[in-house]
Amino acid sequence: MVEPGTASGAPSGSATSNAGPTVGSTEGSILTTNQWRDDPPAVEVVGITKRYGQVSACDSVDLVFHRGQIHGVLGENGAGKSTLMKILIGLVVPDAGQVIIDGKPSVITDPIDAAEKGIGMVHQHFSVVNALTVWENVALGDQMRLNPEAIRDEIGDLSRHYGLDIEPNAVVGTLTAGLRQRVEIIKCLRRSPRTVILDEPTSVLSPGESEILFEGLRRAVEDEGMAIALVSHKLDEILGATDLVTIMRRGKVVAHQKTSDSDAAGLARAMVGRPVALRSEREVPSSETDSPKRRPTKPKQEHASLEIDSVHANGDDGRVLLDGLDLKVYRGEIVGLAGVEGNGQRPLADLLSSLMSLASGSVRVDGKPIACGRAGAMAKAGISVIPEDRHDSGCVLEMSVAENLFLADPNLVARRGILDHRKMTYRAERLIERFAISCEGPDAPMWSLSGGNQQRVVLAREMAHHPRVLVAAQPTRGLDVGAIEYMSEQLRQAAAAGVAVLLISTELDEILDLASRLVVLSKGRIVGEMSREAVDIERLGLMMGGAVP
Amino acid sequence: MGAIWDIIGNEVTYSSAMRFAVLLLFAASGEWVAERAGTLNISVEGMILAGAFGSAVSYDITGSIPLAILMGAFCGFLVSTIQANLSHRLPADQFVVGLTINILILGLVGFLDNVIEPSVDKASQATIPGLASIPVIGPALFDQPWPLYLVYPLVPAVWWLVYRTRWGLEVRASGEDPNSADVSGIRVNKRRRQTIYLTGLTSGLGGAYLVFGAVGAFADSIVGGRGFIAIAAVIFGGWTLKGSVAGCLLFGAVVSFRLSLPDQGYDGINTEFLTALPYIVTIVGMAAFAHRVRPPAALAKPFLRGLD
Ligand SMILES: Nc1ncnc2c1ncn2[C@@H]1O[C@H](COP(=O)(O)OP(=O)(O)OP(=O)(O)O)[C@@H](O)[C@H]1O
Ligand SMILES: [Mg+2]
Numbered sequence: 001m002v003e004p005g006t007a008s009g010a011p012s013g014s015a016t017s018n019a020g021p022t023v024g025s026t027e028g029s030i031l032t033t034n035q036w037r038d039d040p041p042a043v044e045v046v047g048i049t050k051r052y053g054q055v056s057a058c059d060s061v062d063l064v065f066h067r068g069q070i071h072g073v074l075g076e077n078g079a080g081k082s083t084l085m086k087i088l089i090g091l092v093v094p095d096a097g098q099v100i101i102d103g104k105p106s107v108i109t110d111p112i113d114a115a116e117k118g119i120g121m122v123h124q125h126f127s128v129v130n131a132l133t134v135w136e137n138v139a140l141g142d143q144m145r146l147n148p149e150a151i152r153d154e155i156g157d158l159s160r161h162y163g164l165d166i167e168p169n170a171v172v173g174t175l176t177a178g179l180r181q182r183v184e185i186i187k188c189l190r191r192s193p194r195t196v197i198l199d200e201p202t203s204v205l206s207p208g209e210s211e212i213l214f215e216g217l218r219r220a221v222e223d224e225g226m227a228i229a230l231v232s233h234k235l236d237e238i239l240g241a242t243d244l245v246t247i248m249r250r251g252k253v254v255a256h257q258k259t260s261d262s263d264a265a266g267l268a269r270a271m272v273g274r275p276v277a278l279r280s281e282r283e284v285p286s287s288e289t290d291s292p293k294r295r296p297t298k299p300k301q302e303h304a305s306l307e308i309d310s311v312h313a314n315g316d317d318g319r320v321l322l323d324g325l326d327l328k329v330y331r332g333e334i335v336g337l338a339g340v341e342g343n344g345q346r347p348l349a350d351l352l353s354s355l356m357s358l359a360s361g362s363v364r365v366d367g368k369p370i371a372c373g374r375a376g377a378m379a380k381a382g383i384s385v386i387p388e389d390r391h392d393s394g395c396v397l398e399m400s401v402a403e404n405l406f407l408a409d410p411n412l413v414a415r416r417g418i419l420d421h422r423k424m425t426y427r428a429e430r431l432i433e434r435f436a437i438s439c440e441g442p443d444a445p446m447w448s449l450s451g452g453n454q455q456r457v458v459l460a461r462e463m464a465h466h467p468r469v470l471v472a473a474q475p476t477r478g479l480d481v482g483a484i485e486y487m488s489e490q491l492r493q494a495a496a497a498g499v500a501v502l503l504i505s506t507e508l509d510e511i512l513d514l515a516s517r518l519v520v521l522s523k524g525r526i527v528g529e530m531s532r533e534a535v536d537i538e539r540l541g542l543m544m545g546g547a548v549p
Numbered sequence: 550m551g552a553i554w555d556i557i558g559n560e561v562t563y564s565s566a567m568r569f570a571v572l573l574l575f576a577a578s579g580e581w582v583a584e585r586a587g588t589l590n591i592s593v594e595g596m597i598l599a600g601a602f603g604s605a606v607s608y609d610i611t612g613s614i615p616l617a618i619l620m621g622a623f624c625g626f627l628v629s630t631i632q633a634n635l636s637h638r639l640p641a642d643q644f645v646v647g648l649t650i651n652i653l654i655l656g657l658v659g660f661l662d663n664v665i666e667p668s669v670d671k672a673s674q675a676t677i678p679g680l681a682s683i684p685v686i687g688p689a690l691f692d693q694p695w696p697l698y699l700v701y702p703l704v705p706a707v708w709w710l711v712y713r714t715r716w717g718l719e720v721r722a723s724g725e726d727p728n729s730a731d732v733s734g735i736r737v738n739k740r741r742r743q744t745i746y747l748t749g750l751t752s753g754l755g756g757a758y759l760v761f762g763a764v765g766a767f768a769d770s771i772v773g774g775r776g777f778i779a780i781a782a783v784i785f786g787g788w789t790l791k792g793s794v795a796g797c798l799l800f801g802a803v804v805s806f807r808l809s810l811p812d813q814g815y816d817g818i819n820t821e822f823l824t825a826l827p828y829i830v831t832i833v834g835m836a837a838f839a840h841r842v843r844p845p846a847a848l849a850k851p852f853l854r855g856l857d
Contacts, residue, residue, distance in 0.1 A: 091732065112734035127732040131725040131846065132718070139715070140722050141733035146715040187733075 040103030042067050042195045042227035043088065043119065048097035050083055050251075052448060053440055057083035059251035060097065065195060065227045070217065072242035072259065073231045074271050076480045077452020078438045080251040081231045085197045088229075089121045090114045101195075112141070120193030122184050122201050130173030137172055138187045158186050162216030176342035177388070178209055185213065189220070195227045196220075200451075202237060203478045214241040233480045235264040247271050272482040303367035304328035305500035306383070306469045311361030311372075313347055321347035323524035324361075329469065329500040334491060336515025337504045340544050344524040345504050346388060349473040352502075353385045354378040365468060379409070382468035386458055386475050388504075395446050395458055402428035402442035405461050412465065427464075435460040436486070451478045459490065470494050473504040488514055508540070520544055562805060563689035567697075568763045569775075570801025572597070574700050574794065575755030576779035577786075578707045579748030581793045584783055585711060586744040587724035587737075589849040591647035592632045594776025595654035596749050598769075600625035600756025602658045602667075605767035608760075609667035618696060618757040625753020626746060628654060633742035636851070643849065651776075659769040671765030672696050696762040699754060707751075708790050720744055724845035727852040737852045752776070778804075781831040787842030800827040 043065045050058040057080040065071050075081045086092040088099065090108035098105055101117050108114050114121075128137045135151045152168040159165050164182045172180055181201065188196060196217075202210040218241070220226045232238055238245055238259065245262060247255040247270045255270045269275055306329040313322040322344050329335045339345060350356040351363070357373025364370065365381040372378075378385075395404045405428050406413050413424040428442035437456045439449050446454060455478065462470065472491060476484045491514055495501045505511050511518060518535065520528040520543040528543040530536065576593050583590040603624030608617035632650055636643040675695040681687050711717035722730040723737045730737050760767050778800050785799075786792025807823035 110734065111732060115734060123732060127729040129722045129726040129729050132722060136718055136722075139718060140730065141735060142715060144715075146713070146718060 039067055039225075041065060041100075042102065043229075044100040045084070045088070046098045046100065048084065048087060048094050048099070050080075050087065050092060050094050055440065056080075056251040058087070058094070061248070061251070061253055063246060063253065065229050066244075067194070067225045067227045068221055069243040070221055070228045070230055070241055072238040072245040073229060073248065074233070074235075074238055074245060074267060075231075075248035076271055077456075077478075077483050078250075078450035079248040079271075079480075081248055082199055082450065084248075085121060085199050085229065085231060088114065088119055088195075088197060112143075115141070115191055115193070118194035119197065120188040120191050120195070121197040121199065122181075122188045123199055128172050128180055128183050128187070130171075132172060133168070134166055134170050134172060134175075134183050135168040137183055138168075138190055140187070154190055155186060158189055162186075162189065162220075163212040164216065176346075178341045182209075192224075193226070195229070197229045197231075199231045200233065200478055201230070202232065202234065210237065217241070233478070233484075235267050235481065238267065239264060249273060268481045271480065303364070305331045305366055306502065307364040307367070309362045309364070311351065311363065312359040313351065313356060313361075314359055315347075321356075321524055322351070322358075322361075325521075325525050327502075327519065327526060329502050331468075331498050331500050332495055333517060334495045334501040334503055334515045336511030336518045337502060337521050338508060338511050338518055338540065338544060339506065339521035341506045343521050345473065345506070345521065347524070348521075349385055349388055349471060349504060352378055352383050352469075352471050353387065383471060384462035384465065384467035384469070385471040386455075386462050386473060388473040388477070395454060397447040398445065400443045400445055401432065401437070401439050401449070401457055404446050404457055405431055405442075405464065407461065409465050431460040431464060435463075452480060452483050455479060455487075456483070459487065463490065463494070467499060469500045469502065471502045471504065474506065475503070476505075476507075476510060508537075560685060560688050562802075563686055564693070565805040565808065566798070566802040567689040567693065568801075569804045570798045571697050571700050572755050572759050572763060572775055573779045573782055573797035573801055574704060575758055576748075576752045576776055577782045577793050577797050578700075578704055578790070579744075579751030580779055581783045581786075581788070581790055582707060582711055582720065583741075583744040583748045584788060584848060585724045585845055586720045586741045587727065587845055587847040587850065587852070588636070588643055588741050588745060589780070590632065590745055590748055591644060591777070591780065592628060592650040593748060593752050593779055594772060594774065595647075595651040596625040596628045596752035597756040597759065597776050598654050598658055598772045599628045600753030601760050601767060601771055602662065602756070602769075603753070604757035605667040605669050605760050606661075606665055608669050609665070614670075614672050614696070614761050617761065618699075618754065621757025621760070622750045622753040625751075625756060626749040629745045629749025629752075632749075633745035637738040637741045637745070640851065640853070643851070655769070662767070662769045667767055669760055669765065669767055672761040694762040696758045699758065703751065703754075704790070704794060707747075711790070716740070716743075721845075723852070724847055727847050727850070731852070741852070752779075778827050781827060784844075785831045785834045788844055789842075792842075796831075799830065803827050803830065 041064045045061060045063045048058050048061045049056070059080075061080070061084055063084070073081050073084075083092060087094050088108065090110040090113050099108060100106065101119070106117060108117065108119070111121075129140065132140070135148060135155060138155055139146060139148075139151050155166065155168045162185075164186060166179060166182050166186065172183055175183070185198075185201065198217075201213065214237075217228055221228055230238070230242055239262065242259045245257055245259050245267065246253055247267065249271065265275070306327070308325060308327040310324045310326055311322050312320075312324060315321050325344065325348065327335075327337075337345070337348075347356060351358070351372060354373060354375055354377050362369050363372055363378075365383060368381065370377050370381045396407065399407070402424050406424060410419065413420055413427055425442050431437070432439065432442065435456045437449070437453050437460065439453060446457070449457065455475070459475070470491070475491070476487050479487060488510075491501055491503065503511060503514055512532070512535065516532050518530050518532065518540070519526050520540065522544065528539075530540070576597055580590055580593050600621035604617040604621030607620035608614060611617065628650060632643075632646055635641040635646045672694040674692065675698065677691040681691040683691070711720060719730065719735045719740050722733070722735060723740045727737045756772070759771060764771060779797070782796030782800055783793045785796035786794070803823070803826045807820055807826070
């Protein structure tokens with residue numbers, strides 16, 4: 001056993017990367033001297049270039065991250081943001097260029113080395129181990145002796161300091177996406193890095209959670225002189241939280257400006273290279289302005305396209321996941337399922353992907369009951385699902401783009417069980433074109449695509465077999481403004497073509513923008529419904545919070 | 550049915566079951582760690598054999614059992630360096646490497662055994678006073694050749710390593726999610742190699758135990774597939790140490806059952822069937838518990854950086 005006496009105190013030797021949180025203890029001294037303001041920039045990259053085959057992920061990028069500033073990095077999907085950040089953390093070796101840390105030219109060999117040089121990163125894709133507990137994950141990568149008590153205490157301190165509550169003994173795999181993200185952030189902050197890179201940290205957080213995170217980061221920046229690089233697609237977040245913003249396009253820095261001199265439309269234009277219709281600027285869809293044919297013809301339709309009837313489901317551990325959920329989606333309408341993360345969104349999506357069976361209740365498509373939990377039954381009945389976590393269930397990273405496109409239904413490109421490679425390549429090329437997927441070609445491995453382009457592959461795959469019901473779970477998570485515009489348009493078109501669309505989203509904006517009818521999910525059941533025209537945001541908020549008026 | 554009661558009531562049965570189980574315990578405790586790190590290490594068979602032969606030869610030369618046991622562990626370790634470095638430093642497939650090692654060691658030992666013909670003795674019996682007189686299981690656990698007792702500290706030590714040290718945490722992370730472990734700054738392949746070295750050491754010890762503690766002689770057929778039974782025990786145990794120990798004891802009992810039936814004058818039962826019994830039990834066990842146990846998520850998957 002580990003003797004609590006030996007290491008439970010504040011770890012000494014703060015020069016190492018694992019000096020534990022300096023929360024509180026160093027605040028005062030730094031505040032009084034503010035010496036970091038005169039330091040050389042925390043990190044400076046000069047002429048960084050990285051090529052993958054034909055693609056220039058980074059093309060002689062110059063960038064400076066200063067202490068005491070939050071530096072936003074914006075860019076379309078595939079612009080090279082993650083690649084640049086991975087170079088800083090030592091996961092990718094650049095072809096050319098230099099990284100200068102604290103004024104000293106440095107070569108970063110791997111994440112440990114980066115941590116020793118004071119650079120920490122919160123990754124775009126989860127880098128926590130699901131089978132381990134929260135504190136074990138936080139301790140992962142430590143160089144010192146394992147002391148569970150001390151680590152749990154540190155987690156408690158950090159949670160309080162940054163307002164990120166978490167139970168240290170929970171197994172990470174049982175947590176919601178938002179909480180897993182929190183583990184990752186705490187893990188990074190615990191090493192008390194001087195430079196923190198956050199790659200789309202809020203794509204899985206609720207607006208409230210994001211706000212809390214940014215407050216914490218702002219404190220770290222001002223009190224402790226941290227330098228923060230924030231990669232994000234959310235313009236309001238960049239505008240609200242950063243001091244400086246750099247915009248990348250196709251591997252190049254195309255703009256660099258003070259946040260105070262920027263506005264959303266300008267940033268979006270610089271990012272995409274053309275004007276973009278932003279969600280907030282678009283008109284509220286109402287029955288008058290909408291084309292009448294998009295309104296559901298409820299009374300005429302005998303059966304809802306998708307009919308979920310008082311379903312109950314429990315988790316392996318006996319937890320109630322779905323608790324008498326009733327839901328109907330008619331053809332041609334987009335139903336937005338609002339709710340706070342972890343209230344049954346995931347089980348519902350799992351249910352509709354045939355990944356889960358029910359304790360009771362039924363699911364019907366066009367009036368025909370479906371065998372819940374039998375592999376492929378839902379897909380066969382015409383339900384397509386764009387899953388929430390594309391790495392868990394959305395795609396196979398080791399397989400090619402073409403293979404991923406036809407994974408769900410190989411019969412599209414096979415004859416008598418034998419894959420027709422030519423046909424597959426041809427069809428894949430057309431889908432790649434239609435959905436504007438940026439990749440080297442149908443044979444490019446899925447892992448070589450940027451996050452947003454992986455999501456497009458999933459969308460293309462689900463749309464390829466003309467579903468009757470399309471379930472989109474957080475479909476725009478991690479997408480840039482251009483891609484969000486595109487995805488929204490696709491969902492609208494699908495509905496206009498007579499598909500019943502169920503949009504599961506934790507982003508209220510997205511639901512308000514797209515849905516013609518809203519239902520609210522709380523604790524595994526539908527607690528309220530309102531039409532888009534009659535939306536009462538305040539009441540909606542109360543319902544989402546579980547306080548049904 | 551009578552035969553079964555005779556056997557269950559007989560202390561000798563437990564002693565002989567324990568003798569077989571202990572070899573499995575030595576090998577399985579290392580194998581379990583290797584599998585938790587993500588390697589399905591099938592060369593454990595070759596490691597045991599190398600340990601057995603190495604210890605036999607070194608006893609023939611030095612006449613010292615402790616020295617011979619150390620030598621056995623070292624020989625097992627040598628074999629593990631081949632497995633570890635070919636499959637987790639160079640990109641060779643772990644099963645191909647493991648299979649090749651098993652065949653290679655078997656051939657090499659067969660050849661050298663004919664040349665050297667090491668002669669060995671059995672280690673002396675060590676009776677632990679008091680404990681040995683516990684009815685039924687006392688003699689099995691506490692009245693055995695002394696090398697057997699080495700396994701008692703080994704199993705808890707392995708548990709402690711895996712669940713209570715930073716090394717163990719990194720091992721488990723490597724076996725569950727090597728990409729995340731890598732991003733966290735863990736050298737996944739290094740940890741995996743180390744667990745294979747550990748398997749080499751414990752399997753080599755197991756081989757030496759087999760020679761001095763269980764058999765008291767050496768033949769090139771001495772291991773006879775028990776390395777694979779050790780792997781089966783880990784799988785049967787659902788990749789927990791507790792379960793693996795239970796698997797070893799169960800399979801040990803099954804093996805000794807097979808041997809003691811004829812001794813008791815019952816020979817109606819097909820011994821081939823009994824030989825196959827551990828594997829049948831494993832398959833049945835896996836079918837019965839499969840929904841509850843979960844192998845390490847990255848078991849038998851090589852780790853290459855970049856598959857992010
Ligand atoms: N390992 C790789 N092999 C080949 N190509 C790669 C690899 N990693 C990235 N790329 C390519 O480099 C380009 C930049 O990718 P990167 O992940 O940096 O984009 P990003 O700006 O982070 O996009 P997103 O917003 O979608 O996350 C993309 O075109 C991608 O396909
Ligand atoms: Mg990215």
